Amino acid sequence: xxxxxxxHCLQALEAVARLGSVVAAADELCVTASAxxxxxxxxxxxxxxxxxxxxxPLTLTPHAVQYAAAARAAxxxxxxxxxxxxxxxxxxxxxxxxxxxxxxxxxxxASFTEQHPDIELELHLTIPLLDVKAGxxxxxxxxxxxxxxxxxxxxxxxxxxxFPVAAPTYIARTGPFDTPAALRKAHLLRSPLEPWRPxxxxxxxxxxxxxxxVQFNDLGLLMxxxxxxxxxxxxxxxxxxxxxxxxxxxxxxDLAATSPHAYWLLYHASDxxxxxxxxxxxxxxxAVKSPAAPR
Numbered sequence: 692x693x694x695x696x697x698x699h700c701l702q703a704l705e706a707v708a709r710l711g712s713v714v715a716a717a718d719e720l721c722v723t724a725s726a727x728x729x730x731x732x733x734x735x736x737x738x739x740x741x742x743x744x745x746x747x748p749l750t751l752t753p754h755a756v757q758y759a760a761a762a763r764a765a766x767x768x769x770x771x772x773x774x775x776x777x778x779x780x781x782x783x784x785x786x787x788x789x790x791x792x793x794x795x796x797x798x799x800x801a802s803f804t805e806q807h808p809d810i811e812l813e814l815h816l817t818i819p820l821l822d823v824k825a826g827x828x829x830x831x832x833x834x835x836x837x838x839x840x841x842x843x844x845x846x847x848x849x850x851x852x853x854f855p856v857a858a859p860t861y862i863a864r865t866g867p868f869d870t871p872a873a874l875r876k877a878h879l880l881r882s883p884l885e886p887w888r889p890x891x892x893x894x895x896x897x898x899x900x901x902x903x904x905v906q907f908n909d910l911g912l913l914m915x916x917x918x919x920x921x922x923x924x925x926x927x928x929x930x931x932x933x934x935x936x937x938x939x940x941x942x943x944x945d946l947a948a949t950s951p952h953a954y955w956l957l958y959h960a961s962d963x964x965x966x967x968x969x970x971x972x973x974x975x976x977x978a979v980k981s982p983a984a985p986r
Contacts, residue, residue: 697737703720703730708763784827786830794929800812819908839957848979855874856931858920861920882909885913913926927950956975
Protein backbone atom coordinates (compact mmCIF):
# COMPACT_ATOMS: atom_id res chain seq x y z
CA UNK A 692 0.00 0.00 0.00
CA UNK A 693 1.37 3.44 -0.94
CA UNK A 694 2.44 5.54 2.04
CA UNK A 695 0.14 8.51 2.63
CA UNK A 696 0.94 11.84 4.34
CA UNK A 697 -0.58 12.36 7.81
CA UNK A 698 -4.15 13.66 7.59
CA HIS A 699 -3.60 16.47 10.10
CA CYS A 700 -0.70 17.72 7.98
CA LEU A 701 -2.87 17.67 4.84
CA GLN A 702 -5.58 19.61 6.68
CA ALA A 703 -3.05 22.22 7.80
CA LEU A 704 -1.62 22.64 4.29
CA GLU A 705 -5.07 22.87 2.67
CA ALA A 706 -6.21 25.51 5.17
CA VAL A 707 -3.01 27.58 4.76
CA ALA A 708 -3.26 27.42 0.96
CA ARG A 709 -6.94 28.40 0.94
CA LEU A 710 -6.77 31.14 3.59
CA GLY A 711 -3.29 32.43 2.76
CA SER A 712 -2.23 32.67 6.39
CA VAL A 713 -0.94 30.38 9.13
CA VAL A 714 -2.88 32.37 11.73
CA ALA A 715 -6.16 32.11 9.79
CA ALA A 716 -5.63 28.37 9.32
CA ALA A 717 -4.99 27.98 13.05
CA ASP A 718 -8.25 29.81 13.89
CA GLU A 719 -10.26 27.61 11.53
CA LEU A 720 -8.80 24.36 12.85
CA CYS A 721 -9.00 25.53 16.50
CA VAL A 722 -5.26 25.08 17.16
CA THR A 723 -2.36 27.46 17.70
CA ALA A 724 -0.32 29.03 14.90
CA SER A 725 2.73 27.17 16.18
CA ALA A 726 0.83 23.89 15.81
CA UNK A 727 0.11 24.72 12.15
CA UNK A 728 3.78 25.57 11.59
CA UNK A 729 4.78 22.29 13.24
CA UNK A 730 2.45 20.32 10.96
CA UNK A 731 3.85 22.05 7.88
CA UNK A 732 7.40 21.20 8.96
CA UNK A 733 6.31 17.60 9.59
CA UNK A 734 4.84 17.52 6.07
CA UNK A 735 8.11 18.88 4.64
CA UNK A 736 10.03 16.06 6.35
CA UNK A 737 7.61 13.51 4.91
CA UNK A 738 7.77 15.11 1.45
CA UNK A 739 11.51 15.67 1.50
CA UNK A 740 11.28 19.23 0.17
CA UNK A 741 9.99 22.64 1.32
CA UNK A 742 6.35 23.70 1.11
CA UNK A 743 6.74 27.45 1.49
CA UNK A 744 8.64 29.32 -1.22
CA UNK A 745 8.35 32.74 0.41
CA UNK A 746 6.98 33.61 3.90
CA UNK A 747 5.93 37.25 3.17
CA PRO A 748 3.59 37.31 1.36
CA LEU A 749 2.97 33.60 1.93
CA THR A 750 3.78 31.70 -1.25
CA LEU A 751 3.65 27.91 -1.59
CA THR A 752 5.95 25.77 -3.72
CA PRO A 753 4.47 24.01 -6.78
CA HIS A 754 4.46 20.69 -4.90
CA ALA A 755 2.64 22.31 -1.98
CA VAL A 756 0.03 23.78 -4.32
CA GLN A 757 -0.44 20.36 -5.91
CA TYR A 758 -0.88 18.58 -2.56
CA ALA A 759 -3.19 21.32 -1.26
CA ALA A 760 -5.47 20.94 -4.31
CA ALA A 761 -5.55 17.15 -3.89
CA ALA A 762 -6.27 17.49 -0.16
CA ARG A 763 -9.08 19.98 -0.84
CA ALA A 764 -10.74 17.58 -3.31
CA ALA A 765 -10.42 14.64 -0.90
CA UNK A 766 -11.78 16.57 2.08
CA UNK A 767 -14.67 17.89 -0.02
CA UNK A 768 -15.51 14.34 -1.04
CA UNK A 769 -15.57 13.22 2.58
CA UNK A 770 -17.71 16.20 3.60
CA UNK A 771 -20.25 15.29 0.91
CA UNK A 772 -20.84 11.83 2.38
CA UNK A 773 -24.03 11.45 4.46
CA UNK A 774 -23.40 11.56 8.21
CA UNK A 775 -23.36 8.17 9.92
CA UNK A 776 -26.69 7.16 11.36
CA UNK A 777 -26.79 7.83 15.04
CA UNK A 778 -27.03 4.74 17.19
CA UNK A 779 -28.39 6.75 20.09
CA UNK A 780 -31.79 5.40 21.07
CA UNK A 781 -34.18 7.26 23.32
CA UNK A 782 -35.65 5.02 26.02
CA UNK A 783 -39.30 5.56 26.91
CA UNK A 784 -41.06 3.76 29.76
CA UNK A 785 -44.80 3.32 29.19
CA UNK A 786 -47.17 1.82 31.77
CA UNK A 787 -50.53 0.42 30.62
CA UNK A 788 -53.29 -1.89 31.92
CA UNK A 789 -52.97 -5.51 30.74
CA UNK A 790 -55.99 -5.67 28.44
CA UNK A 791 -55.19 -2.29 26.91
CA UNK A 792 -51.71 -3.61 26.19
CA UNK A 793 -52.86 -6.90 24.65
CA UNK A 794 -55.92 -5.77 22.70
CA UNK A 795 -55.26 -2.13 21.83
CA UNK A 796 -51.61 -1.13 22.11
CA UNK A 797 -49.61 -4.15 20.97
CA UNK A 798 -51.68 -4.86 17.81
CA UNK A 799 -50.97 -1.27 16.68
CA UNK A 800 -47.41 -1.00 17.97
CA ALA A 801 -45.61 -2.06 14.79
CA SER A 802 -46.49 1.24 13.11
CA PHE A 803 -44.80 3.18 15.91
CA THR A 804 -41.60 1.12 15.92
CA GLU A 805 -41.39 1.34 12.12
CA GLN A 806 -41.84 5.13 12.14
CA HIS A 807 -39.56 5.76 15.12
CA PRO A 808 -36.80 3.11 15.30
CA ASP A 809 -34.71 5.43 17.47
CA ILE A 810 -37.23 5.30 20.35
CA GLU A 811 -36.95 2.21 22.50
CA LEU A 812 -40.17 1.44 24.33
CA GLU A 813 -40.25 -0.37 27.65
CA LEU A 814 -43.77 -1.55 28.49
CA HIS A 815 -44.94 -2.12 32.07
CA LEU A 816 -48.32 -3.33 33.28
CA THR A 817 -50.49 -1.55 35.83
CA ILE A 818 -53.55 -2.63 37.79
CA PRO A 819 -56.82 -1.00 36.65
CA LEU A 820 -58.86 1.12 39.10
CA LEU A 821 -56.08 1.36 41.68
CA ASP A 822 -54.97 4.94 42.37
CA VAL A 823 -51.27 4.16 42.20
CA LYS A 824 -48.39 5.39 40.09
CA ALA A 825 -46.58 2.89 37.90
CA GLY A 826 -42.99 3.37 39.09
CA UNK A 827 -41.03 5.86 37.02
CA UNK A 828 -43.13 5.63 33.86
CA UNK A 829 -42.73 8.51 31.42
CA UNK A 830 -46.24 7.98 30.01
CA UNK A 831 -49.06 6.08 31.68
CA UNK A 832 -52.48 4.86 30.61
CA UNK A 833 -54.97 4.21 33.41
CA UNK A 834 -58.41 2.65 33.34
CA UNK A 835 -60.95 4.18 35.68
CA UNK A 836 -63.00 7.25 36.44
CA UNK A 837 -60.27 9.80 35.80
CA UNK A 838 -59.95 11.07 39.37
CA UNK A 839 -56.30 10.57 40.27
CA UNK A 840 -54.81 12.27 43.32
CA UNK A 841 -51.22 11.75 42.16
CA UNK A 842 -51.67 13.01 38.59
CA UNK A 843 -52.37 16.51 37.39
CA UNK A 844 -54.91 16.91 34.63
CA UNK A 845 -55.35 13.40 33.20
CA UNK A 846 -56.31 13.46 29.52
CA UNK A 847 -59.23 11.36 28.27
CA UNK A 848 -57.75 8.92 25.77
CA UNK A 849 -60.51 6.46 24.91
CA UNK A 850 -64.11 6.30 26.12
CA UNK A 851 -66.47 3.76 24.57
CA UNK A 852 -69.98 2.49 25.27
CA UNK A 853 -70.39 -1.05 26.55
CA PHE A 854 -72.75 -3.72 25.23
CA PRO A 855 -73.47 -7.34 26.16
CA VAL A 856 -71.58 -10.07 24.29
CA ALA A 857 -71.56 -13.85 24.53
CA ALA A 858 -70.32 -16.90 22.71
CA PRO A 859 -72.73 -18.20 20.04
CA THR A 860 -72.74 -21.57 21.82
CA TYR A 861 -73.90 -19.95 25.05
CA ILE A 862 -76.73 -18.11 23.28
CA ALA A 863 -77.79 -21.32 21.52
CA ARG A 864 -77.77 -23.19 24.83
CA THR A 865 -79.38 -20.58 27.08
CA GLY A 866 -81.16 -18.06 24.82
CA PRO A 867 -82.85 -16.58 23.03
CA PHE A 868 -82.33 -13.10 24.48
CA ASP A 869 -84.74 -10.97 22.47
CA THR A 870 -85.33 -8.33 25.15
CA PRO A 871 -83.25 -6.90 27.98
CA ALA A 872 -85.54 -8.60 30.49
CA ALA A 873 -84.64 -11.97 28.97
CA LEU A 874 -81.18 -11.61 30.50
CA ARG A 875 -82.79 -12.62 33.80
CA LYS A 876 -82.24 -16.26 32.81
CA ALA A 877 -78.60 -15.65 31.80
CA HIS A 878 -75.48 -15.87 33.89
CA LEU A 879 -74.09 -12.34 33.87
CA LEU A 880 -70.32 -12.31 34.18
CA ARG A 881 -69.29 -9.66 36.68
CA SER A 882 -66.37 -7.33 37.04
CA PRO A 883 -65.84 -4.06 38.94
CA LEU A 884 -64.21 -2.78 35.73
CA GLU A 885 -67.50 -3.06 33.79
CA PRO A 886 -70.43 -2.79 36.23
CA TRP A 887 -73.85 -3.80 34.92
CA ARG A 888 -75.92 -1.06 36.60
CA PRO A 889 -75.35 1.59 33.86
CA UNK A 890 -76.47 -0.89 31.21
CA UNK A 891 -79.46 -1.97 33.29
CA UNK A 892 -80.48 1.69 33.58
CA UNK A 893 -80.17 2.20 29.81
CA UNK A 894 -82.32 -0.90 29.30
CA UNK A 895 -84.97 0.33 31.75
CA UNK A 896 -84.20 -2.39 34.27
CA UNK A 897 -84.04 -1.65 37.99
CA UNK A 898 -81.76 -4.56 38.76
CA UNK A 899 -78.89 -4.70 41.27
CA UNK A 900 -75.38 -5.71 40.34
CA UNK A 901 -74.96 -9.47 39.94
CA UNK A 902 -73.92 -10.83 43.31
CA UNK A 903 -72.83 -14.37 42.53
CA UNK A 904 -70.21 -16.06 40.43
CA VAL A 905 -66.57 -15.42 39.70
CA GLN A 906 -65.52 -11.78 39.83
CA PHE A 907 -62.98 -10.84 37.14
CA ASN A 908 -60.56 -8.00 37.87
CA ASP A 909 -59.11 -8.05 34.37
CA LEU A 910 -61.09 -7.23 31.24
CA GLY A 911 -59.18 -9.75 29.18
CA LEU A 912 -60.08 -12.55 31.58
CA LEU A 913 -63.69 -11.36 31.58
CA MET A 914 -63.81 -11.66 27.79
CA UNK A 915 -62.07 -15.04 27.83
CA UNK A 916 -64.77 -16.32 30.19
CA UNK A 917 -67.42 -15.12 27.75
CA UNK A 918 -65.57 -16.77 24.83
CA UNK A 919 -65.50 -19.99 26.85
CA UNK A 920 -69.31 -19.91 27.04
CA UNK A 921 -69.53 -19.16 30.75
CA UNK A 922 -72.04 -16.34 30.45
CA UNK A 923 -72.72 -12.84 29.11
CA UNK A 924 -70.21 -10.04 29.62
CA UNK A 925 -70.18 -6.34 28.97
CA UNK A 926 -67.59 -5.43 26.36
CA UNK A 927 -66.35 -2.40 24.47
CA UNK A 928 -65.56 -2.34 20.77
CA UNK A 929 -61.78 -2.00 20.84
CA UNK A 930 -61.48 -4.81 23.38
CA UNK A 931 -63.80 -7.36 21.74
CA UNK A 932 -63.31 -6.50 18.07
CA UNK A 933 -61.07 -9.43 17.11
CA UNK A 934 -63.35 -11.89 18.93
CA UNK A 935 -66.36 -10.46 17.08
CA UNK A 936 -64.57 -10.70 13.73
CA UNK A 937 -63.61 -14.31 14.48
CA UNK A 938 -67.20 -15.17 15.41
CA UNK A 939 -66.13 -16.23 18.89
CA UNK A 940 -68.36 -13.55 20.44
CA UNK A 941 -71.53 -11.92 19.18
CA UNK A 942 -73.59 -8.96 20.48
CA UNK A 943 -76.49 -10.21 22.55
CA UNK A 944 -78.70 -7.13 22.14
CA ASP A 945 -78.43 -3.96 20.09
CA LEU A 946 -78.23 -1.75 23.15
CA ALA A 947 -75.17 0.05 24.49
CA ALA A 948 -74.63 2.16 27.58
CA THR A 949 -72.10 4.67 28.84
CA SER A 950 -69.48 3.10 31.08
CA PRO A 951 -68.30 4.93 34.21
CA HIS A 952 -64.75 3.98 33.25
CA ALA A 953 -62.45 4.99 30.40
CA TYR A 954 -58.81 4.99 29.45
CA TRP A 955 -56.89 8.07 30.62
CA LEU A 956 -53.53 9.34 29.47
CA LEU A 957 -51.18 10.63 32.18
CA TYR A 958 -47.89 12.48 31.75
CA HIS A 959 -46.09 15.49 33.14
CA ALA A 960 -46.49 18.60 30.99
CA SER A 961 -42.80 19.38 31.47
CA ASP A 962 -41.91 16.05 29.81
CA UNK A 963 -43.43 17.22 26.52
CA UNK A 964 -40.12 18.98 25.94
CA UNK A 965 -38.65 15.50 25.39
CA UNK A 966 -39.11 14.48 21.76
CA UNK A 967 -39.69 10.79 22.55
CA UNK A 968 -42.49 11.59 25.03
CA UNK A 969 -44.19 14.04 22.70
CA UNK A 970 -43.87 11.70 19.72
CA UNK A 971 -45.37 8.70 21.52
CA UNK A 972 -48.29 10.67 22.96
CA UNK A 973 -49.16 12.15 19.56
CA UNK A 974 -48.97 8.69 17.98
CA UNK A 975 -51.08 7.05 20.72
CA UNK A 976 -53.88 9.60 20.40
CA UNK A 977 -54.28 8.66 16.75
CA ALA A 978 -53.56 4.96 17.13
CA VAL A 979 -56.47 4.24 19.49
CA LYS A 980 -58.82 5.61 16.83
CA SER A 981 -57.37 3.51 14.01
CA PRO A 982 -58.08 -0.16 13.18
CA ALA A 983 -55.73 -2.71 14.68
CA ALA A 984 -53.53 -4.85 12.46
CA PRO A 985 -55.17 -8.18 11.51
CA ARG A 986 -54.33 -11.05 13.84
